[in-house]
Structures are given as structure tokens and as C-alpha cells.
Amino acid sequence: MDHKIRIVLSVRLFTDEKCFGPGVATLLRKVQELHSLRAAAMDMNMAYSKAWTIMKKAEQELGFRLLNSTTGGRHGGGATLTEEGAKLIEAYDGFCRELQGTADRLYDTYFADF
């Protein structure tokens, strides 16, 4: 067969409803880097209103805040991750990394013939 198959994992967290996945995770990492949800959204070519809605929905489902809004100060309004937000993105990224390692190892067992 001509095509080499590549595997893409997607990890989503649910409480009652979907509450956390690749989109929110990327937003949180960008906020860590850019200290602003607006800048994070812009960097992802996402409307700020959409980023804000995604974040609020995730916080509501999870039952805790992910972002602290900071207003004023030397850099104007911005956002930082709450302690729980930082712990969650760290857990999510660590989990995904280990799982991807397992997927890479399992690949040969299951998909070597394709």
C-alpha cells in the first residue's frame, strides 16, 4: 500500500458535558506565554468573544476558575492562569505526552502492515 498511516490522538475531559480539550489547552498555553486572553485569541486567529466563551464554559463545567483577569498596571489589562488552571494544563500536557508515547509504541504492533 502506498500510504503511510499516521495516528492523531485527541484527549477530551468531560464532567457532565465536555469541559476541556485541545482548544482550551492551546488557549491556556498561549495565555501563559502572552499574559492576555485577547493576545492568545489573536495569536490563534480566533475571535476574542469566542475565546472568552470557550474559557467561561470550561470554567463553568469544571467548577473552578482557569484565568485571573488583571486590569490596569504597567502592561494594561491582561490575564494569568489561576493555580488550578496551571495545574490542569500541566496535568493535561503530561497525560497527553505519556499517552502519545504509548501510542507510538503500539503503532508497530497494530499498524505496521498498513
Add this chain to the structure above:
Amino acid sequence: MDHKIRIVLSVRLFTDEKCFGPGVATLLRKVQELHSLRAAAMDMNMAYSKAWTIMKKAEQELGFRLLNSTTGGRHGGGATLTEEGAKLIEAYDGFCRELQGTADRLYDTYFADF
């Protein structure tokens, strides 16, 4: 925190483009069971035309056939899995099962605090 987090994995196969995921996998399992793509689609509340398009696109991307169409005979027209189709769904299901096992084990390491 009030909510118990549950993890949902999604495994997608790509060649150049996405070619195989939970939707095609479910269709194939239903065809195995019901010996007909039309019956499989109906069972999933999916339009037959949509099921047919999904299947054709997957076959095109993978570079091999997933279904044999059978016409006439005692049960009228129907479909069975090709040998490669049967091997692929078996590989996909085995891979997902093992990966889910790893995810369950990793859960406590990463998400016990949430």
C-alpha cells in the same frame, strides 16, 4: 472540587488527510453485524448517502477498499468487509483498547486531584 473528570480519547488515522476515525469504525462494525451499508447507516441514524460518502473518502485516502458490495442473492444487495477492511477495524479496535487501558492507568497519576 465537585465534578469528577472523565477522559474521552479519540483516535484518528491520517494519510495526507484524515482517513479513518470513530465514525468510519462504527460504520464498519455495523456492516459486519448487519451485512449492509444501508442497514448500518439506518442503525446509526445516518443518511445512506452520507455513509456512502464517508466510506468512499476513507477508501480513497487509504488506497484500498474497505467494503465489498454484494448484489442479489437470498438477502438482496448487501455489503461485507474486504479482508483489508476487516484487518483495519481489528487493528483500530485493538489499538484503541490498549490505549484506553494506558489512559485508565495514567488517570490517577495526572487527574486524581481534580
